[in-house]
Amino acid sequence: MIYEIAEDVKKVIENKCDAYEIYIDNSKTIELNSLKEELNFAKEEIDSGVGIRVIKDNKIGFAFTSNFDKIAETGMQAIENTKLTKTDENYAFAEVEKVNDVKKVYDNKFKDLSLDESVEFLKNTIATATDNGCEVTDSGFSASEGSSLIINSNGVSIENKGTGFGIGLSVTIQKNGEIATAYNSASSRFYDIDGEKLANEVCNLAKSSLNTKPIQTDDYDVVLDYYAAVGLLQTFIGAFNGESVNRGRSILKDKLGENIVSSTLTLTDNPLLEKGIYTSKCDDEGSVSQKTDLIKDGVLNSFIYDIYTANKENVKTTSNGIRGSYLSTPMISPTNLEFKFSETKDISEIEDGVLTTSVLGAHTANPISGDFSVEASNAFRIKNGEVSNPINKAMISGNIFEIMKTVEGLNTEIKQYGSYIIPKLLVHNLRVVGQ
Secondary structure (H helix, E strand, C coil), X not given: CXXXXXXXXXXXXXXXXXXXXXXXXXXXXXXXXXXCCEEEEEEEEEEEEEEEEEEECCEEEEEEECCHHHHHHHHHHHXXXXXXXXXXXXXXXXXXXXXXXXXXXXXXXXXXXCHHHHHHHHHHHHHHHHHCCCEEEEEEEXXXXXXXXXXXXXXXXXXXXXXXXXXXXEEEEEECCEEEEEEEEXXXXXXXXXXXXXXXXXXXXXXXXXXXXXXXXXXXXXXXXXXXXXXXXXXXXXXXXXXXXXCCCCCCCCCCCCECXXXXXXXXECCCCCCCCCCCCECCCCCECCCEEEEECCEECCCECCHHHHHHHCCCCCCCEECCCCCCCCEECCCCXXXXXXXXXXXXXXXXXXXXXXXXXXXXXXXCCCEEEEEEEEEEEEECCEEEEEECCEEEEEEHHHHCCCCEEECCCCEEECCEEECCEEEEEEEEEEC
């Protein structure tokens, strides 16, 4: 059916513009949320629509609709909207290239997953947490199936299909007048997430965060657990955005070929990764997916681009034109970011340090300079290679680009949180301010 819809759009617009791109999106989603231990939100939704981009006289226009009876009007509106944009010769659509196959992005279990089964899954997760002595403050479960088709006037015709599952849990625990909280989540392309395991891990983290002790203000080696690492790395990754580079808003501008991080680190944007959360045959403007080494052995190798920004920089797109749905146009965004270390360190080698599970306030980091000051959450002292007592609230400050110059990977499990595929990270000489 989606090919028939695309053909109907094509008939309306192909002779009225210089180039066109048709993006059709279909999704089915199950979403649940609880407030404390009671389910307070449940939704099963099917959504579909079409987004149309056209180029006419070097101007671009966009329109979208979820009403397939109004395809003709939407196509004409996209053409009309070109009048609202400025002439720019950098506008272009994807060219035909060989499409690489992707593996393990679809789980057939989704077809048999009911709303009732999803509710039972979340309830079991909540029950595990309460049985473990924790009070659940918030939890959620989601399962989705999505497909998209992109067709353009250059002959591109690529269809993507995939599934995704996720669980998140927040808990609190009280003992002797002291309160501790904890949060974690898990996601996968497959319905293989373990809610009970997650609940036990979150509760154990909350329990171990009780009976805190103060920490003396000083410079420490700091272990960034997965969430803490992701929080700080967002500012770092923002500097690889080709648009920021083009506008002179990236500290990495003009540093291609230079050592910018530890020589043990290679960073790859990999939309072809087996079972990756953001794996697909192409990006959302039809550019065939490809691996891009952003950093190779510590050396800055590439930025990420969509077609428009790549044309402005006179380079080739890296297939990073990503959109949320048919409602929006593509924007530059990473896919699966693999942080690979040629050498790793064991936590037993850390004599005196701090481990922080997450950080609060990472969004306040300066996106250009990389300076940050965040609150360490669920933080612990490391003494003689072992995680010891939890610490009182403490602030951690530094510069993300500076600490990445000596960052080390820990010998821990590799996990994917959002776009980030990372081990726990060890960074040096961070200022920890005790409170």
